[in-house]
């Protein structure tokens with residue numbers, strides 16, 4: 212390569228970089244006009260509703276499976292038994308799994324012996340939505356992270372990127388594994404993923420989520436996190452609560468009182 | 470293969486165009502924020518959404534559109550005469566589901582195999 | 598030029614029959630998967646397995662075309678003109694294998710077009726899919742045009758120049774984006790940026806090793822010699838890339854040991870995979886540095902194979918992280934293995950046909 216050419220490449224590259232710099236400065240304003248700047252500052256969700264849930268473990272009865280069963284029935288969730296291919300929207304698991312990154316040294320057994328309900332957190336900054344290559348997973352206007360089964364290609368990128376293991380995959384046809392077929396919600400087919408939808412089909416009819424309704428102890432509180440007067444906000448105000456893996460910045464909408 | 474200065478300029482221009490397209494793609498895709506309604510909606514199946522003749526030949530077109538947009542577009546389907554319907558298979562089945570063979574008899578005759586019943590419960594599968 | 602694939606000696610036909618058999622067994626395994634779902638694989642606790650491993654390996658190996666195209670087109674290093682078409686066809690076939698590996702891993706492959714229709718810039722998976730299709734087309738078209746010109750004895754058409762320049766940044770982006778597919782695992786706290794870098798380095802090492810192997814095979818089987826200078830240069834590039842790769846893998850191992858990271862906690866699988874990959878890699882690397890062995894055809898072949906295997910094993914180790922944390926044991930089933938081998942055979946068949954055309958042109962010229 213000769214001197215002259217080298218010089219030329221250097222100059223054009225500098226010019227090119229400068230061009231990008233200038234144009235991003237110039238264009239940023241009008242191109243990004245529609246974006247709400249507050250979105251970047253504190254990553255809370257725009258819109259006026261953000262559905263959330265609070266799980267009060269002081270009330271939860273150990274061994275009770277009413278919420279889990281209600282969810283299974285309401286959404287035709289198949290039951291593949293205790294295999295590694297089990298499908299779960301809502302499950303109860305030990306403290307060490309639900310809060311796997313929280314400290315466990317010298318913790319009271321009161322806390323650790325109970326199994327804790329866990330479900331999709333309907334994160335305000337959901338990593339699953341970002342990972343999905345077909346936008347089958349998307350964030351709804353009301354904060355619910357919804358899944359369009361019609362569009363899911365079964366690539367499982369979402370499962371790999373959800374830190375809470377909230378998404379399950381249909382490794383085989385789910386129909387034969389459904390105990391009681393219920394026609395209030397469609398089933399899924401083999402090759403798609405599925406997860407909790409915060410009972411959006413029941414919200415549409417003005418009902419509370421099935422698990423919330425099913426709990427005899429009122430362990431679960433459901434409500435609008437953006438409304439300061441809602442019951443869930445009152446509880447959050449008065450109690451010390453936890454989110455799962457807050458250090459990852461996904462901003463879960465499900466809170467726990469342990 | 471020898472590079473001339475012209476080639477370099479063209480290459481850089483192409484790169485610049487690609488970057489510009491990328492930036493554009495990223496920014497125009499920011500979603501519009503729709504104000505929510507906490508209104509309770511019920512499935513309305515009291516009337517047909519289009520004349521029988523039209524539905525007979527075009528139902529797959531409408532259903533396919535509902536299938537692609539129903540989950541994320543909250544606006545209802547508006548018929549030619551201004552009636553509004555929720556984009557859901559249940560809107561149809563609310564009425565037609567009472568005839569167990571409504572869908573299947575014709576599909577069988579035409580040897581059409583729609584994928585709807587992979588997930589949605591067909592009137593045949595409904596628990597009695 | 599394609600018609601040359603129908604002419605060949607006995608070993609050629611044995612080779613083709615073997616590939617066809619593998620393809621047929623792959624197709625039958627795949628039809629079983631279409632019927633029964635992904636339950637025919639060994640997956641379950643592990644989300645992604647052998648086919649995604651192959652995707653990662655091939656997507657990055659494809660990018661190594663860069664190491665031939667760059668010296669030739671930007672630094673005017675003439676000797677590489679001899680193998681540039683081979684490198685481009687290798688790039689095209691490797692991207693085809695990577696794409697097919699993605700497809701056989703999908704739960705609903707009938708929706709493959711939705712990946713194009715609803716593509717989103719936020720998803721690394723989406724990017725990888727696009728880049729692979731683009732890379733496949735670029736390499737196939739430029740390679741074919743160059744070859745056609747060579748056959749007619751005229752210089753390559755000028756319209757392929759922009760495509761070739763485009764392929765350079767493309768080849769750098771491809772392994773990086775593939776790395777981001779895994780770097781965004783939350784178990785890695787979203788910041789495993791070293792992974793992308795590791796993939797980039799290993800891409801050039803494994804791809805060049807493959808290219809070297811192919812030139813050896815062509816020399817043995819068809820008597821087409823690329824010449825001492827090209828081989829030496831390839832070995833040099835391979836040595837650089839492989840050294841860098843294994844330093845990075847070593848860094849990862851060291852960091853895990855020091856930070857009591859995953860490698861130490863999950864002894865069995867991760868440790869054995871990563872360590873054996875590292876040892877194999879270093880052993881192969883040593884061969885390239887010993888002057889006496891550097892000129893031996895046998896030693897070089899063995900060492901290149903060693904690099905390829907070692908890097909494939911390392912891809913496996915990166916995959917076994919679980920998103921909720923921890924590492925999972927995973928044994929592929931026979932069905933899965935047949936599918937993956939079938940895809941590999943299909944890509945190899947494609948490459949063989951292309952290389953047959955290359956040979957015909959080179960011999961005539």
Ligand code: SF4
Pocket residue numbers: 330331332333334337338339340356372373374375376377378406461
């Ligand atoms: S919990 Fe997982 S599946 Fe639910 S929104 Fe968050 S990242 Fe997505």
Ligand code: SF4
Pocket residue numbers: 342343344345346347348358362363364365366367368369370403404
């Ligand atoms: S499995 Fe389905 S929902 Fe999950 S990322 Fe892939 S396409 Fe999206």
